[in-house]
Amino acid sequence: MLSVGSIHEGFGSQQNDYTSPKKKKKVREVEKDKLPFEVQEEIECLYDFVPEVEQHFVVTNKIGEGTFSSVFLARLKHYPDVDQLFALKHIIPTSHPSRIEGELQCLQEIGGCDNVMGVELCIRQRDHVVIVMPYFPHEKFQDYMLTMSLLEVQAYMKNLLVALRRVHQFNIIHRDVKPSNFLYNSSTKQYALVDFGLAHKAPAPKDKTTTKTISPLLPSKIVESQENQNLKNIQQPENPGLKPQFDKQRHPDRMLIRKSKSPRRLLLAKRALMVKEKEMIRSKGENSRSPSISTCQCYGQPTVCTICTSRSNQQAPRAGTPGFRAPEVLIKCPHQTTAVDIWSAGVIFLCLLSGRYPFFRANDDMTALAQIISIFGSEDVKKSAVTYGKQLLCNPTTPALDLKTMCYKLRSGAQCKQSKTTPWTNVSDSAFDLLRKLLDLNPHTRISAEDALKHSFFSEKWD
Secondary structure (H helix, E strand, O other): OOHHHHHHHHHHOOOOOOOOHHHHHHHHHHHHHOOHHHHHHHHHHHHHHHHHHHHEEEEEEEEOOOEEEEEEEEOOOOOOOOOOEEEEEEEOOOOOOHHHHHHHHHHHOOOOOOOOOOOEEEEEOOOEEEEEEOOOOOOHHHOOOOOHEEEEHHHHHHHHHHHHHHHHOOOOOOOOOOOHHHHEEEOOOEEEEEOOOOOOOOOOOOOOOOOOOOOOOOOHHOOOOHHHHHHHHOOOOOOOOOOHHHHHOOHHHHHHHOOOOOOHHHHHHHHHHHHHHHHHHHHHHHHHOOOOOOOOOOOOOOOOHHHHHHHOOOOOOOOOOOOOHHHHHHHHOOOOOOOHHHHHHHHHHHHHOOOOOOOOOOOOHHHHHOOOOHHHHHHHHHHHHHHOOOOOOOOOOOOOOOOOHHHHHOOOOHHHOOOOOOOOOOOHHHHHHHHHHHHOOOOOOOOOOOHOOHHHHHHOOOO
């Protein structure tokens, strides 16, 4: 990782600054007198928190802000003849060190080529970290989205996939692919993928021989997890009366809640409940007159029963920006791959083809999933959920829409008419074929960045 010590290596020998503090303050005021008061305060705080910044840079403006950081525009202090500008990303102190380290490693190892932003140096002062990157002048996505030609859309998507191919070659998931993180300069035709604050290594693929994809709705058929694997290694309790106590209960789920005051007891109670259910299944086979086993008490109901509440919480990564999260993220699939970035790229492509941004608007995951269902249909979403061990109940059944027809209607709507944009009428079928492959609901069959670049859409030519 780059450190404060590397700052002198980055800029060579520095001249001593003998300017008095009072004169420095006057210079600051002259340089920032045109900025809003709030921005001036933030720049002053940056200087106070990280004095190294003031020694080597002159911060001229604030150009961005995110959940975990603020970005400032700066130039070199001791080299006024150098025209190059820099983007200083000040990461908030509450960020976990591993998150900061991961972002730096991505910028240092992956960045600098194939449309991926690189890093110049990093300055650290206690719990404050400033990442210095080359400044990339760009326009906002909303300003050029409706005025882009098909040829420009083709080039935009190609360069985005080139950047993702570069990132995925290192088995890294970016997790926050969106227009504001893929910068575009229409004048120079340059691109840059930025913000690796949420990036992390993709998990190693699971062994298919030990993974069980069983319906999660039946209590006796819970998907095997690490917790259940640890359960197998726990010995039977010394008290042999524990199992008969569960057998005598009319409502084993209530007993489960009563017995689950500690993690160990919860595991033992779950095992006892599963053993009883297996015995009931066995007895059903022996006696056809035995009552059939039903699903849990809340199956298909707007309530949650005690059997479901007794299960451990589902843990799955869900970082990302609303509207660009893949369906496997929304359904809390624990094993997520680089395919989540491909879905986000597909949403960007959908915005460009339809002329709508943002395309999906949702305040929570279930609303976002409902919007995906309204486009791709409930049956296809349910089928894809089964592939990663989930089961969805959708009522009423929603048919899938034709993406080409939908995009044509949206692009010729009122929003495009107000911007005086000529509706596209010559979009080839290959564009929508690529769109469908990028927005494949099944992450296992979703196209990769490498394969997407070989798609026939990128060999098309328009006038």
